[in-house]
Amino acid sequence: MTSRRDFLRVMGGTGTGLVLGLCLEPRVRAGEVAKTEFHPNVFLALRRDGTVRLTVPKTEMGQGVRTALPLVLAEEMDLDWARIEVVNAQPGPDFKSMQTGGSTSVSSTWLPLRRAGATAREMLKAAAAAQWKVGLEQCRTGNGFVLGPAGQKVGYGDLAEDAAKQPVPKDPPLKKAADYRLVGKPTLRFDGKAIVTGKAIFGLDVRRPGQRYAALLRCPVPGGQPRTWDAAKAMAVRGVQAVVQVPSGLAVVASSTWAAFKGRDALAATTSWDEGAAKDFSTAGLEARMRTALTGPAEEARKEGDPEQALEAASRRIEADYSFPYQAHATVEPMNAVVQLGSESAELWTGTQSPNHAQEQAAEALGFKPEQLKLNVALLGGGFGRRLGTDFSTEAAQVAKAAGGGPIQVVWDREDEFRHDLYHPATLHRLQAGLDAKGALSAWTHRVAGPAILRSWLSGQKSPAQASVETNGAADNPYAIPAMRVDFAEVEVPTPLGWWRGIEIVPNVFARECFLDEIAHAQGRDPLQVRLEFLGDRGLVKFGQDEADLRRLKKVLQVAAEKAGWGRKLPAGHGLGLACHAYDGRSYAAQVAEVSVVKGRLKVHKITCAVDCGPVVNPAGLQAQVEGGIVFGLSALFTQITWEKGRTVQTGYLDFPLLRLADTPVIETHVVVGSDTPTGIGEPPVPLPIPAVLNALFAATGKRIRTLPLLPESLA
Amino acid sequence: MTTHQLNVNGRNHSVDVDADTPLLWVLRDTLGLTGTKFGCGQGVCGACTVHLGGKAVKACQTSLQEAAGHAITTVEGLSKDGSHPVQKAWLAEDVAQCGYCQPGMIMSAAALLHHKPHPTDYDIDAAFADHVCRCGTYPRVRSAVKRAAGGAK
Numbered sequence: 001m002t003s004r005r006d007f008l009r010v011m012g013g014t015g016t017g018l019v020l021g022l023c024l025e026p027r028v029r030a031g032e033v034a035k036t037e038f039h040p041n042v043f044l045a046l047r048r049d050g051t052v053r054l055t056v057p058k059t060e061m062g063q064g065v066r067t068a069l070p071l072v073l074a075e076e077m078d079l080d081w082a083r084i085e086v087v088n089a090q091p092g093p094d095f096k097s098m099q100t101g102g103s104t105s106v107s108s109t110w111l112p113l114r115r116a117g118a119t120a121r122e123m124l125k126a127a128a129a130a131q132w133k134v135g136l137e138q139c140r141t142g143n144g145f146v147l148g149p150a151g152q153k154v155g156y157g158d159l160a161e162d163a164a165k166q167p168v169p170k171d172p173p174l175k176k177a178a179d180y181r182l183v184g185k186p187t188l189r190f191d192g193k194a195i196v197t198g199k200a201i202f203g204l205d206v207r208r209p210g211q212r213y214a215a216l217l218r219c220p221v222p223g224g225q226p227r228t229w230d231a232a233k234a235m236a237v238r239g240v241q242a243v244v245q246v247p248s249g250l251a252v253v254a255s256s257t258w259a260a261f262k263g264r265d266a267l268a269a270t271t272s273w274d275e276g277a278a279k280d281f282s283t284a285g286l287e288a289r290m291r292t293a294l295t296g297p298a299e300e301a302r303k304e305g306d307p308e309q310a311l312e313a314a315s316r317r318i319e320a321d322y323s324f325p326y327q328a329h330a331t332v333e334p335m336n337a338v339v340q341l342g343s344e345s346a347e348l349w350t351g352t353q354s355p356n357h358a359q360e361q362a363a364e365a366l367g368f369k370p371e372q373l374k375l376n377v378a379l380l381g382g383g384f385g386r387r388l389g390t391d392f393s394t395e396a397a398q399v400a401k402a403a404g405g406g407p408i409q410v411v412w413d414r415e416d417e418f419r420h421d422l423y424h425p426a427t428l429h430r431l432q433a434g435l436d437a438k439g440a441l442s443a444w445t446h447r448v449a450g451p452a453i454l455r456s457w458l459s460g461q462k463s464p465a466q467a468s469v470e471t472n473g474a475a476d477n478p479y480a481i482p483a484m485r486v487d488f489a490e491v492e493v494p495t496p497l498g499w500w501r502g503i504e505i506v507p508n509v510f511a512r513e514c515f516l517d518e519i520a521h522a523q524g525r526d527p528l529q530v531r532l533e534f535l536g537d538r539g540l541v542k543f544g545q546d547e548a549d550l551r552r553l554k555k556v557l558q559v560a561a562e563k564a565g566w567g568r569k570l571p572a573g574h575g576l577g578l579a580c581h582a583y584d585g586r587s588y589a590a591q592v593a594e595v596s597v598v599k600g601r602l603k604v605h606k607i608t609c610a611v612d613c614g615p616v617v618n619p620a621g622l623q624a625q626v627e628g629g630i631v632f633g634l635s636a637l638f639t640q641i642t643w644e645k646g647r648t649v650q651t652g653y654l655d656f657p658l659l660r661l662a663d664t665p666v667i668e669t670h671v672v673v674g675s676d677t678p679t680g681i682g683e684p685p686v687p688l689p690i691p692a693v694l695n696a697l698f699a700a701t702g703k704r705i706r707t708l709p710l711l712p713e714s715l716a
Numbered sequence: 717m718t719t720h721q722l723n724v725n726g727r728n729h730s731v732d733v734d735a736d737t738p739l740l741w742v743l744r745d746t747l748g749l750t751g752t753k754f755g756c757g758q759g760v761c762g763a764c765t766v767h768l769g770g771k772a773v774k775a776c777q778t779s780l781q782e783a784a785g786h787a788i789t790t791v792e793g794l795s796k797d798g799s800h801p802v803q804k805a806w807l808a809e810d811v812a813q814c815g816y817c818q819p820g821m822i823m824s825a826a827a828l829l830h831h832k833p834h835p836t837d838y839d840i841d842a843a844f845a846d847h848v849c850r851c852g853t854y855p856r857v858r859s860a861v862k863r864a865a866g867g868a869k
Contacts, residue, residue, distance in 0.1 A: 062814030198751020381816030631852025
């Protein structure tokens with residue numbers, strides 16, 4: 001079976017994978033840079049004044065990499081946190097795979113950054129030791145200084161020049177966890193002050209001299225093309241300078257964003273469309289095809305024993321279907337990019353999770369080699385997987401090429417966001433379980449029917465990893481079941497699809513953890529006890545190439561249950577529900593939700609979460625990621641994208657009821673550290689709020705919700 | 717084009733733009749004040765919240781006619797150096813994640829506390845009913861408002 005790790009490699013697309021392709025090893029730079037600065041590797045530049053520039057090779061999108069990764073470097077190098085400057089890396093020879101996703105930023109850079117910091121620290125010590133004519137082992141470092149055996153003390157800045165001349169240690173010693181003074185301590189977000197004063201520059205805030213603005217008139221049906229239009233109507237709008245055609249539609253270039261929007265609206269009234277292959281696509285049609293696919297042929301992702309025979313022989317059989325809708329990313333900052341085109345080179349500013357691919361594809365659109373295009377990664381006003389796509393930056397390059405002239409910023413609006421997202425697709429799930437005479441699980445089948453995100457990502461190509469990717473969260477079912485089948489029945493769709501925070505794990509774990517709750521209740525047993533029993537006393541368990549440590553999963557389940565007061569007497573009308581998951585066998589999470597129904601509306605009072613993602617670099621950042629992941633997951637209980645005549649019904653936030661402050665539960669986070677290697681925390685909390693809340697809703701009301709979104713009428 | 721007089725962050729500006737241009741785009745494109753964010757253009761996400769005569773308004777839904785003659789404050793003008801109690805509380809509670817929606821949230825919080833120095837939870841719910849934060853900073857937004865009000869935490 002192809003694993004999630006292979007999937008990450010596939011996501012890399014051009015062979016520069018997300019995890020294994022990282023080119024982050026320290027490299028020594030010689031030449032003039034070293035004369036003024038100590039620049040021992042691509043991550044670090046120490047100036048003579050003692051300030052240090054740290055280069056972050058991952059994209060900041062709110063998950064805190066511009067704080068966490070510098071903390072790792074600063075820890076090993078023993079820097080003064082107050083004297084660092086953080087810059088974003090640029091794709092190129094030094095940074096060949098900057099892709100940010102899959103909750104891998106800390107885990108994939110942890111060792112390279114530590115080695116980079118330790119290398120610099122040892123070279124600074126060597127420079128000081130040479131000055132003082134003492135042994136290297138007699139020198140220590142602390143907060144930006146090297147300290148000598150006789151009380152000598154010299155600032156890093158004063159050593160910069162000498163340090164650059166020192167030989168590069170091959171295997172510098174890494175700090176012991178017990179000696180950490182930055183890693184593991186809550187640290188405020190590096191960009192906090194810039195954000196609260198409005199000075200933080202997101203992609204949409206980029207302003208270049210002479211900048212113009214462009215808005216796209218796109219076919220309301222994805223993939224559709226304009227047939228006829230009258231550019232004169234747009235050109236008549238004051239400020240509009242040009243109307244140019246690009247593959248995604250008609251771009252209206254103007255002196256301001258507002259003029260571009262107005263010009264686009266004027267153009268819309270004159271345009272007729274060839275709506276293309278998606279013009280008849282509808283949610284109703286898709287649902288019918290998914291239902292057919294529940295019983296048709298499928299690709300196997302996991303099989304153990306003989307599930308059909310075991311179901312046949314079971315004392316009791318339980319079956320249920322679960323349904324999850326299309327979802328949008330709905331980042332608050334719409335897609336955007338600025339392209340400044342020269343004759344021999346170009347420059348691009350954008351918020352992207354895929355800087356290397358964005359560079360390659362925009363360069364190609366301009367007829368340049370990647371090295372002719374400088375890409376600047378701006379802050380992202382939310383990523384959530386949307387900005388793994390390069391559609392918007394490539395589009396900006398196409399507009400710049402077609403329109404010519406100075407820098408142009410392409411700005412999407414809210415309707416563009418909803419109508420032309422790279423959607424998370426709908427899925428339909430059929431689960432069957434067999435119980436033996438003692439109530440143990442003897443059989444389990446989980447059919448996932450729906451579109452394959454991976455196929456859309458690979459421009460229509462089917463990947464051998466497809467079934468494995470689309471059953472993530474289902475095929476790595478952690479419960480001990482002697483006979484199991486998990487498979488995927490693909491239903492092709494004409495809409496673009498993409499990666500969304502939590503990816504397929506969200507619907508798959510929703511179905512799995514709710515169904516397990518059904519099994520517990522069918523037996524009249526406690527859902528916590530049933531889970532603990534089904535997890536068993538197993539340790540490391542393999543699922544294909546992935547493996548999970550079920551002791552760690554049990555531990556977070558027990559901690560979450562205990563902290564939430566599982567089994568306590570609840571206020572009238574309240575219910576508790578729980579869910580757990582081993583995310584890619586790397587990070588472990590469990591959540592307990594407490595809910596009630598007030599005047600026909602679901603009220604989520606509290607979610608208690610326990611996580612184990614190994615050692616935590618920044619506990620403040622972890623807590624924020626857990627809170628944010630829970631809010632993101634909970635929102636998906638209520639939101640959906642539906643299709644009629646190839647168009648999304650939803651065009652704005654009013655149609656897409658994301659959680660707001662008033663409906664946000666109290667969130668309590670508990671950390672378990674079950675290994676010495678950090679894994680990841682951005683996605684692991686996301687899949688659990690839906691099943692935890694729905695299981696709690698059942699406990700409170702006896703209503704079992706199997707179809708999302710949860711609509712007011714579902715509770716009637 | 718018509719010339720419009722605007723007072724933004726204590727400074728008078730003469731801007732030549734079409735009369736139907738929402739205040740948001742005058743701030744961002746004409747005056748270069750990009751702290752006020754574009755989120756939806758539909759008045760429902762709160763990212764463009766500014767103060768107009770001390771009240772929180774959505775700049776994407778505010779016409780120049782409405783804006784003229786009132787003191788307009790954007791996040792850049794809330795304090796010289798990030799020292800407004802709401803900004804300080806925001807930092808202390810480490811509210812921001814991606815940070816994009818936060819200037820709008822901060823402006824709503826400042827307006828709320830100006831009019832109701834000791835808001836209840838219900839007041840806070842109501843003040844942020846029109847704000848979307850996709851990163852999910854809401855629990856800390858509530859804590860920061862309370863901190864700025866001198867209340868709990």
